[in-house]
Amino acid sequence: MDTLTREPVKQPNRPKLLQVMGPGLITGASDDDPSGIATYSQVGAQFGYGLAWTLLFSYPLMAAIQEISARIGRVTGCGIAGNLQRHYPRWLSTSVVSLLLIANIINLGADLGAMGAALKLLISGPALLYVCGFGLLTVTLEVFTRYARYVSILKWLCLSLFSYVICAFVVKVPWTEVGWAVIWPPLSVKPDYIVAIVAVMGTTISPYLFFWQAEQEVEDELERPGAHPLTHAPWEAPAEFTRIRIDTYLGMALSNTIAFFIVVTTAATLHAHGLNDIQTSAQAAEALRAVAGPLTFVIFAAGIIGTGLLTLPVLAGSGAYAVGELFAWRVGLARLPLQAKAFYGVIAAATAIGVGLNFTSIDPVKALFWSAVLNGVVAVPVMIVMMHLSMRTSIMSRFTLPLVLRVLGWVATGVMAATVIAMIVAWIAP
Template sequence: MLSKAARQRRKHPGAPPHAVAHVRHSIGLRFAALLKSGRGAWVAFLAVLGPGLLAGLSDDDPAGITTYSVLGADFGYRLLWIIPASTVLLVQFHLMAVRIGAATGKGFVGIIREKWGRGAGYFAVCGLLFANFGTICAEYAGISAAGGLVGIPSWLSAPVAGVLISLVVVLGSFHRVERVLLLISATLALYIVDGFLAAPDWGEVWHHSVVPHMPTNAAGWIALAAALGTTLAPWGLAFIQSYAVDKKITLETLRWARWDVVIGSVLTGVIGLAIAVACAATLNKAGVHIQDAGDAAKALEPLAGRFATVLFGAGLLGASLLAAAIVPIATAYSIAEGVGEPASLDLDSRHFQWFYAAFIGLTIASVSVVSLPGLPLIPLIYTSQVVNAVLLPLHVIALQRLAGDASIMGDARQGPWSRAAGWVSIVLILACVAALAWSGMS
């Protein structure tokens, strides 16, 4: 725990940079003392738990669930391999983002602003804001869809969820907010149960999960790129770096934070695979086509039973609530960093803060859009995903350059093998985005 004086320095905008550096250094010393005290690695791991789990699991949001559902419903088991492949990339770039945050003490937009100037920082904020707003709308649309399964109208479910989430984020401390989000994230495990209830052909699942099969039409390439984009989302990369800084992860604690990232990413891939498998074994087999995750939940009932539908709907609600908190938090981090203001869940909410203002503004705007009757959400959400696809290469290239920059990272800069692996992965991402563009023109 930080001392009261240290917490006050962190809360107020006037805190000098050396004070923040002193706090981060003292945390590293306390962490080292914890390990030497004999309390064990388990306690040390729990001390850094959070960024990897939340950043990874929030990728399984309504847009992600819809993407995985369509992947399984339309293509069966054939394209399952893209989910494990995307998970490997997720581990790689989440680790990179956390490392940059631990070495610099700055979020993604903050370090962009420092390295390439305010103009580059504003550009990053505008791109993330434009892409993220449609994604936030998708999260509240997911809440509405989950509520609709039990007869709750969207004009009620979305505003109530927005108010509750805002109260937790604005009035709660960092650790209280984190506990609530981790509790909500546990509901995503319901999708793993759904995967087993669907009784898939496990031989086919294994084969198509490890052996790549290329799409045979434009729709397949779009599904492939969408699965990559929803797993490795730019807002997720921005969130994990800023959140790791807010969590005060340091180079001394990075060893344990890596396990958090790996576990969170692997769970994300397992849950995504379970959703696709459930739909492949039921909807694809029955020739049922769907438009979104709500359709998938309804269509599962006659094929896999009422219990499977209930689990799918409960998982959709949990995923929506989690992402409806995290995506605005990620965007608020970026906006505050872009204008050079403090960005933390531990700020004093009794005084005006850019961070909280951005969070509340994004929540009100997205809830208002989702609550409007008859408004076509699909074009907005689709446009945001296209922007995400364009931003992803720019984001990972920026991360790669920052991670290898000795003037920023010091002794923590990437080694030659890590840099080579990063560029190989970026080439694969660029190829996937190029295939998406080609399929759209053909």
């Protein structure tokens, strides 16, 4: 895709703090979507504190791979799909984007279903109507809201994540037991344990997050007067890489901290009361009403809706960016609808299909958990391609990955591949 087809729309200067906390913050916060909440709730209910260690283990890996994503966008002035379209065979870019789009649409459907179910728990009424309403609301905001205002809305929605920190301190948690479980976890090779690890890793390290953060770096560069792709303005690199690192590592820390508190809350309540078969976020909220009281239930359920409103545009938007760059369309949330009709059409279509999945016979309970597993599987080829891309001087110029990021990136890729292989082996083993 030719970056000249992107037309920057200048916006008012934002405060320095908000400039630092931008794409990484929103990306990290959107990682804790209703599908992720369901996964963490299931892990806490089924295994207690036994898998809490995965959230500490995955943090440096997810932070590194997200920093690599951001660097690709900021250095080249083009997203991941655009770089694939430019520098790699067509079959490869088409395959990667197709896998991303399938995973995103399934995730969209699962998240919309969870949000509808959560609102039904809070105020009763028809869950499917709420699903349609949430879908229409997010598409309307994404298409018709001015870019700077929309980013501001997404940042404020990040506050919804703290509902899960509140939950952990409302219930009684044996923190000493939690600490020992993290330091000396009860590891297992049972299929259920392995699949749960893949689901957690697939939730924390998700392909849609890679594409979104890279594209948001491109959008932010176009929105800031005087900013350029680093291949054209290398003198901007030190300040930009520092900003990216702070933004990304704080954003990913927020993501995994919230996930940790969800696991701890459900382990201390549901697992402790023998409620181990929790498969959706709404089901977890309903169970919490009985064992932890109405306050915890309301906070937990409201958090599902807040995180969903944050994540739906990221899922639809990352897919639209990828498809748009693959076909060299004009893309970008800073554009007016008539300037990027195909791009916004993909956002609307992906969301509509996600809504439609909730009217089919597909089991939303299974869709929530398996969307996380699917993300884990899809992440492997995407990460391999990203690592190769980010080390090519023909693409990244002098800004190929430093040694630490290179090592962490390949370790993250290897860990994801190993967990997927272990899951497959556990399934087929007698």
